[in-house]
Amino acid sequence: MLYDPTEHRIRSFVTRAGRLSTAQARALEELGPQFLIEYSKAPLDYEQAFGRKAPVVLEIGFGMGGTTAHIAQAMPDKDFIGVEVHTPGVGSLLKLIGEQGLTNLKAIQHDAVEVLNQMIPDGSLHGVHIFFPDPWHKARHNKRRLIQGPFVKLLTQKLAAGGYLHCATDWEDYAVQMLEVLGAEEGLQNTADGYAPQPAYRPLTKFENRGIKLGHGVWDLVFTKK
Numbered sequence: 290m291l292y293d294p295t296e297h298r299i300r301s302f303v304t305r306a307g308r309l310s311t312a313q314a315r316a317l318e319e320l321g322p323q324f325l326i327e328y329s330k331a332p333l334d335y336e337q338a339f340g341r342k343a344p345v346v347l348e349i350g351f352g353m354g355g356t357t358a359h360i361a362q363a364m365p366d367k368d369f370i371g372v373e374v375h376t377p378g379v380g381s382l383l384k385l386i387g388e389q390g391l392t393n394l395k396a397i398q399h400d401a402v403e404v405l406n407q408m409i410p411d412g413s414l415h416g417v418h419i420f421f422p423d424p425w426h427k428a429r430h431n432k433r434r435l436i437q438g439p440f441v442k443l444l445t446q447k448l449a450a451g452g453y454l455h456c457a458t459d460w461e462d463y464a465v466q467m468l469e470v471l472g473a474e475e476g477l478q479n480t481a482d483g484y485a486p487q488p489a490y491r492p493l494t495k496f497e498n499r500g501i502k503l504g505h506g507v508w509d510l511v512f513t514k515k
């Protein structure tokens with residue numbers, strides 16, 4: 290066990306109260322029963338969850354879900370599971386699922402580390418997306434960053450052979466950390482010589498737009514499981 294969720298550990302998020310809009314609250318109430326997968330300590334049966342057998346991509350920390358819904362719509366042959374702790378974000382994603390009539394996207398509202406440990410079977414994921422994870426840019430908060438050795442080992446364990454891990458960030462020193470940590474994971478192989486060109490399926494996100502306005506660069510990293 291790489292992470293024991295029963296042990297105290299430093300989390301990559303802080304619980305924010307966050308105000309729900311009326312539309313988000315309605316989406317949670319009306320679409321939650323169909324599109325939310327409840328956190329559980331039992332392994333998830335993807336075929337049962339989606340009613341078909343298809344490659345599964347997990348997205349960690351989808352924020353308001355705009356990118357997640359965009360990608361799911363563009364790839365109807367794949368099933369997507371988004372994991373997010375923030376309630377307004379989950380409401381926002383459910384609203385998009387309803388508006389776009391998506392049947393290949395569901396959400397889990399829970400800490401992704403516990404979801405991976407408890408619900409995701411080893412060797413089962415076609416891909417993992419982690420777009421603009423919180424940079425925790427103050428040095429004393431760096432330890433909260435998601436992309437660290439043990440977490441990357443856990444992700445690698447959950448990927449199928451040939452499956453991919455795609456991370457993106459607009460914080461240069463987090464990009465450097467990601468390249469170092471992913472490069473050090475012996476189960477992974479870089480698809481590029483260093484940072485990867487932005488894959489065509491990833492649209493600009495809200496955080497990316499903000500970063501670009503602030504003059505930050507954006508770095509994509511795409512690794513595959515050996």
Ligand SMILES: C[S@@+](CC[C@H](N)C(=O)[O-])C[C@H]1O[C@@H](n2cnc3c(N)ncnc32)[C@H](O)[C@@H]1O
Nearest residue numbers: 301302350351352373374400401420421423494
């Ligand atoms: C900076 S936001 C980026 C959101 C989105 N990916 C985007 O690009 O717009 C990071 C998100 O990750 C979520 N998050 C952080 N740690 C998480 C965890 N352990 N499990 C699930 N979600 C997490 C936060 O709640 C937040 O919404």
